[in-house]
Amino acid sequence: MPNNKVGDMWKHFFEKPKKAYNPYMVRLAEYPEYIMYDRSIMDSYKNRWTEYFGNDNPIYLEIGSGSGNFANGMCEKYPERNHMAIEIRFKRLHTSARKAKKIPLENVLFIQRKGEEILNFIGDEEIAGMYINFPEPWDHKPKNRVLQPSTIEMMRKIFRKGGKLFFKTDHDEYFESVLEFMKDIEGFEVVYQTTDLHNDPKNADNVMTEFESLFLHKHNKNINYLEIEKL
Numbered sequence: 210m211p212n213n214k215v216g217d218m219w220k221h222f223f224e225k226p227k228k229a230y231n232p233y234m235v236r237l238a239e240y241p242e243y244i245m246y247d248r249s250i251m252d253s254y255k256n257r258w259t260e261y262f263g264n265d266n267p268i269y270l271e272i273g274s275g276s277g278n279f280a281n282g283m284c285e286k287y288p289e290r291n292h293m294a295i296e297i298r299f300k301r302l303h304t305s306a307r308k309a310k311k312i313p314l315e316n317v318l319f320i321q322r323k324g325e326e327i328l329n330f331i332g333d334e335e336i337a338g339m340y341i342n343f344p345e346p347w348d349h350k351p352k353n354r355v356l357q358p359s360t361i362e363m364m365r366k367i368f369r370k371g372g373k374l375f376f377k378t379d380h381d382e383y384f385e386s387v388l389e390f391m392k393d394i395e396g397f398e399v400v401y402q403t404t405d406l407h408n409d410p411k412n413a414d415n416v417m418t419e420f421e422s423l424f425l426h427k428h429n430k431n432i433n434y435l436e437i438e439k440l
């Protein structure tokens with residue numbers, strides 16, 4: 210992407226200008242009604258996302274929403290909910306917004322930001338639930354995982370009482386590690402778990418993600434699923 214088309218937009222994402230940019234970075238601006246990337250605007254909505262959505266419907270978060278199949282599918286299925294899908298990759302956000310506009314949806318917002326930064330723009334008890342689907346396992350660096358004890362501490366602040374985390378993964382060790390660290394965390398409880406979602410009664414409600422379809426059709430891998438509730 211030539212720098213003359215980029216203008217100041219790089220400042221939203223990088224500390225210093227670069228020689229070249231991913232062309233999808235500027236293309237995020239094609240969907241202002243579906244994609245938010247300006248940190249100052251995002252942060253200004255902390256504690257007042259109901260104003261952004263224009264209703265009092267419960268707000269759900271998703272971290273690592275990929276190309277948006279899950280976010281858009283959930284928004285179609287549950288029009289009485291709002292869904293904020295957080296993703297770092299430009300092209301995946303652009304694809305997600307294109308699909309949302311085609312439907313079209315009014316209850317989804319895609320946010321370009323790291324999941325670790327949600328306390329900057331989400332207020333206390335603002336959230337009814339959160340989804341983490343097939344996060345990268347970081348086999349050799351588990352401290353980089355999107356779901357770890359510090360994530361539960363963020364949930365303690367932003368979740369309402371009864372708020373739930375919904376987690377799906379094909380990675381058996383990641384799944385086991387979450388069950389293990391949850392034993393030491395107070396105020397939250399694992400209220401549902403299965404190591405074979407697609408052969409579980411919960412599958413009736415399941416909305417598939419892109420990675421999930423791939424695992425199912427190519428690798429026939431069992432999918433682990435759990436729900437953790439804030440007491």
Ligand SMILES: C[S@@+](CC[C@H](N)C(=O)[O-])C[C@H]1O[C@@H](n2cnc3c(N)ncnc32)[C@H](O)[C@@H]1O
Nearest residue numbers: 273274275296297298323324342343418419420
């Ligand atoms: C393995 S993909 C899964 C995508 C989607 N959830 C699915 O199941 O098809 C993980 C996604 O998380 C995003 N991601 C990784 N680290 C992230 C972070 N710290 N904050 C937000 N998104 C992140 C990646 O860009 C990628 O799209």
